[in-house]
Amino acid sequence: MLDVRNVTRMFGTKAAVDNISFHVDGPAFVGIIGRSGAGKSTFLRMLNRLTDASSGEILVDGVNVLALGGAAKRQWQSQCAMVFQQFNLVPRMDVASNVLHGLLGHRSTFATLFNLWSEEDIRRTLQILDRLGISEQAPKRAEALSGGQQQRVAIARALMQDPKIILADEPIASLDPMNAQIVMETLKRIQTEDGRMVIANLHTLDTARRYCDRVIGMRDGRIVFDGRPDQLTLGVAREIYGADHTFSESATSTELGALENDTEYAFAMLGD
Numbered sequence: 001m002l003d004v005r006n007v008t009r010m011f012g013t014k015a016a017v018d019n020i021s022f023h024v025d026g027p028a029f030v031g032i033i034g035r036s037g038a039g040k041s042t043f044l045r046m047l048n049r050l051t052d053a054s055s056g057e058i059l060v061d062g063v064n065v066l067a068l069g070g071a072a073k074r075q076w077q078s079q080c081a082m083v084f085q086q087f088n089l090v091p092r093m094d095v096a097s098n099v100l101h102g103l104l105g106h107r108s109t110f111a112t113l114f115n116l117w118s119e120e121d122i123r124r125t126l127q128i129l130d131r132l133g134i135s136e137q138a139p140k141r142a143e144a145l146s147g148g149q150q151q152r153v154a155i156a157r158a159l160m161q162d163p164k165i166i167l168a169d170e171p172i173a174s175l176d177p178m179n180a181q182i183v184m185e186t187l188k189r190i191q192t193e194d195g196r197m198v199i200a201n202l203h204t205l206d207t208a209r210r211y212c213d214r215v216i217g218m219r220d221g222r223i224v225f226d227g228r229p230d231q232l233t234l235g236v237a238r239e240i241y242g243a244d245h246t247f248s249e250s251a252t253s254t255e256l257g258a259l260e261n262d263t264e265y266a267f268a269m270l271g272d
């Protein structure tokens, strides 16, 4: 289904993504891990055409999406919806309207300008919000919701596009552990129940182990690990994160206790 072939993105003389290739057959949950600057976001942005690749091909069901232009490119962009760390909702707009905005690519400017949503669109919105357990939030302004609820609204907006692939760029990096778990479980449900592919950039090993079918480790733009979550040993993690013997599991963990024990090191690993 997804075939990434020798994809590179240069910024000046630096390769942010350096000749990466991998293949995913079915609608799997793929996690991409690696320290800050490894090239994870650049890869996702190339896949949904927010950033152009310098070379290479990405085939989705046999079509090279990097070569699409005009309407075909926009059509592809609505097929691979993106979820961001900071949710990217319109804060003062109500939740239902935020979700309906997932349809923007499918509608005329006129209809959008005058907020002319069909009954079917509104019914689907409420159905999706209900599925994600936040239907009672529909009339509230997005800014009034907790971070975890806002991220579920962002996932609902993505689902309105009925995408083949959901790309999530550090979807839980701004959330507390409990909300992080709810959001990851929501993404996992969508992947298994709907048969959609999810590709998520994650910065914690325990999250990757728990939710992913496949983990890709990136370092300096290159893939240095590609395997099952149970193959993510401490040694492999050290290679991905470029850490020496002082590297500890807790440094890339979302567990509260672990973070409290090792906060300074964790921030160093994340490059903050």
Ligand SMILES: Nc1ncnc2c1ncn2[C@@H]1O[C@H](COP(=O)(O)OP(=O)(O)OP(=O)(O)O)[C@@H](O)[C@H]1O
Pocket (backbone or CB within 6 Å): 011, 015, 016, 017, 034, 035, 036, 037, 038, 039, 040, 041, 042, 043
């Ligand atoms: N628009 C840009 N112009 C120049 N360099 C860029 C640009 N975008 C990314 N880079 C560089 O490309 C490299 C990869 O960045 P990228 O954001 O993809 O990494 P990342 O693994 O997603 O890290 P993070 O988790 O911090 O977002 C970094 O060295 C970054 O500075």
